[in-house]
Amino acid sequence: MMIKPNSVKESGLLWEPNDTWVLNSNLTEFAKQVGKSALPYEHFYRWSIAKPEEFWSAVWDFADIIGEKGEEVLIRPIDGGMQGTSWFPNGYLNFAENLLRGDEKRTAVIEADENGDYRCLTMEQLRSTVAKAQAGLRALGVRTGDRVAGIVTNRVEGLVALLATTSLGAVWTTCSPDFGPQGIVDRIGQVKPKVVVASLDYHYNGKKFDIKDNISTVCEMMDGISTLVTIGDSFGLYFNKSLHVMNWKELCQNDASSPQFVRVSFGAPLYILYSSGTTGMPKAIVHSVGGTLIQHLKEHQLHCDVKPGDVMFWYTNTAWMMYHWLVSGLASGAAILLYDGAAVLKDDPGILWGFAEGFRVTHFGTSPKYLELLMKNSYQVNQKHELSRLRSVLSAGAPVSPEQFDWVYDYIKNDMIFASCSGGTEIIGCFVMGSPIHPVKRGEITCKTLGMAVDVLDDRGASVLHQKGDLVCTQPFPSMPITFWGECGDERYQDTYFAARPGIWTHGDLAEQTIDETVIIYGRVDTTLKPGGVRIGTAEIYRVIDQIPRIQDSIVFGLPVDGDEEIVLCLVIKEGNLGSEMADTIRKEIRAKASPRHVPHRIYCVNEVPNTLNGKKVEGAVRSVVLGKPVKNKGSIINPNCLEEYVGLSEREYK
8 A cells, every 4th residue: 555655754664565465465375374474574584594494395385396395305514504505405306397387378478679579479389489499409419417508688589598408407507698708708608508599689779789700709719619509690600610500490490399308406507697797707606406496486476476477577688697587487477578678768768668568567677777767867657657567666786775765656656566675696586675565665675585594794793783784694595506617616605605704694785684674785895985994885875876966877986095995986977067066065965865974085077987787886896997906807897998087087186
């Protein structure tokens, strides 16, 4: 139900579910099946982490996972730590089999693009297409454990390649086609794929990009490839080494009509995903078949209330973990909407909402960057689109400001769930997110997810409330990575998440938990500012900056000075120059709405801010350039050339 404006000011409440929402939710039904009550949620949550064997076994049953569960659910390592935990050790299943299920006549996939073109596939059509691609891959020698890599756009062919690969018990890994050759090789080159499936062009913001030269260079640089499967005409590709090349139609040119599924162990590898790579070579993170599936089913069905017949969408490319999260929606009986192109077009800032309206989307996934673009375009979604089927808007990738919470309910829809989520590629899921039985408070993530023993610890290792600390997880969970691919993978995995606190996963987020059991994320610890030794999240500054109309974009970082750290703010101004008066206004706003400690010492005007493909600001890269240090991996940055502007920045005049 909608909350009245006056009560928002007093309590922060923006929305709360009525009795019908709560009673009809999957979460309430799940609680009944395990003989408990979903409310109060804190009690139900504590049961889920105190009795992990009972909880995860019940999730398997509730989601009706296809496969053999086995008698045991959890085997802990002798040292009692998290790393090395074995889940469903006697379980066998196939990932694609669980996604390619249900009514064959229902719509399974919708593909749309910038031109407004679209196509729909029923489950029967999807299964048939996967069967043909599976037969083609099998003929190329792909077997259980082999790696197949996709350099693909967010279209049906990429999805089919993923499902065909996993149906064979093989491992799927992917990289977005808008990466440069070195960025692609730095990622999929690590795992030596047997087969590469590659788009030869892509469209973005009205422009077509031919990437045949990039694909040729990638294949020249990488070892171990036996076959390149092209989506598009392969004329113009060149190689100095022997390589079998075939197009997508040739791969699928066979009589197969029904896929065969190779069941593998619960802990067998499914995906290899990659960290952003902004602080070094991207980590190749290996995720398991069962851990990925059961985590996504839990999040979709219990936290997002996804039901058969729903339509799920997330604006993403094929490399981001949210693409893989979206794909798993098929296992809950939902249709998934794949969109290939820019989120906002010059002549149509609301193209995504047009598709949401036309295809009756129930769950719309996005990012704070996209919400910011809509806000700055004054695009009133609820005035332009009929969204009666929409039940939830979800956001991930960065912290959502309180003002963005307000905007969502004012200008998208006032009676729905808005769920800010936080987790990561490392866990291919979420530590904290929304639920259908919780109220929504501005600026706060609704709850800790079931089965995840999430806490916020200070430097002493003590759990703290209403105080910033490190987001941690203190008990094992099924979607923990198997390892990092490559030499010394287990050791690198240990050093990344368990070195700070042995036996406890330290995620790398600066966070705060409240007495209401909600969570606030302030940003990554590795970009946290420390003026005067006090930790400050960059999100607290961006929240203020984003409300100033003349500012188009911004980036903030810390500059070491005389044993301390000065806050540096770089701004992209829409029009005009950054004068002293504007700089003074910015400082006053930050002082009033954040704190005196948040006020930047230096403010510069720049032309562009570096971002990753997922819209994250790359503060660490800017800081490295300003300090004269090398940027360890430019391949993750969509606009790396703009970093040249930051060379010698500290010597320039500032306001």
